[in-house]
Amino acid sequence: EIVLTQSPATLSLSPGERATLSCRASQSVSSYLAWYQQKPGQAPRLLIYDASNRATGIPARFSGSGSGTDFTLTISSLEPEDFAVYYCQQRSNWPPGTFGQGTRLEIK
Amino acid sequence: QVQLQESGPGLVKPSETLSLTCTVSGGSVSSGSYYWSWIRQPPGKGLEWIGYIYYSGSTNYNPSLKSRVTISVDTSKNQFSLKLSSVTAADTAVYYCARDHGGITADWGQGTLVTVSS
Numbered sequence: 405e406i407v408l409t410q411s412p413a414t415l416s417l418s419p420g421e422r423a424t425l426s427c428r429a430s431q432s433v434s435s436y437l438a439w440y441q442q443k444p445g446q447a448p449r450l451l452i453y454d455a456s457n458r459a460t461g462i463p464a465r466f467s468g469s470g471s472g473t474d475f476t477l478t479i480s481s482l483e484p485e486d487f488a489v490y491y492c493q494q495r496s497n498w499p500p501g502t503f504g505q506g507t508r509l510e511i512k
Numbered sequence: 513q514v515q516l517q518e519s520g521p522g523l524v525k526p527s528e529t530l531s532l533t534c535t536v537s538g539g540s541v542s543s544g545s546y547y548w549s550w551i552r553q554p555p556g557k558g559l560e561w562i563g564y565i566y567y568s569g570s571t572n573y574n575p576s577l578k579s580r581v582t583i584s585v586d587t588s589k590n591q592f593s594l595k596l597s598s599v600t601a602a603d604t605a606v607y608y609c610a611r612d613h614g615g616i617t618a619d620w621g622q623g624t625l626v627t628v629s630s
Binding site for chain 2: 502
């Protein structure tokens, strides 16, 4: 099973700042990595699929990059509504679609 | 726009079987383009993929749960269902149904909390 490790566990930033979240896979997943945002009491929302493709309706401030084992989700300028938990998920070795443990993005 | 809605008991006793149904609207479970999945999230923890069913009836389950999980589909009602047997407190979680496109989960239900307790 492919293990995804996200870092940092918690990221404290202010609105307007740039956020960089990392996801590392235990073996290559090619470009088959997605990012999800989850707010309290809500289901996850797909942000990015296949490493760098924004899902429908996702603002341009969200971008994804990487391939192989190292991936990054970047939020260029944080809006108040961006503070949430972010998960990565691989589909290279799907099923199962393993998730990372999450990064909590909190207001500083 | 597809919508998914989970339903079922919010409380299940240990050793019994958890049963949930997902009702799909705005889309068809008979569509050959999608997989219909269940994903769960224990309180305060991360996401765990449980399994999926394809419109043909073929299924695939997380190896860690495979011996206890059954996912089925009812095309006449546009629903799919989850059964998880021999539950313990470790199965307490929010259970989500979702529509998957080859491992890309773009559409989720709102989730339903199932607590395992006597």
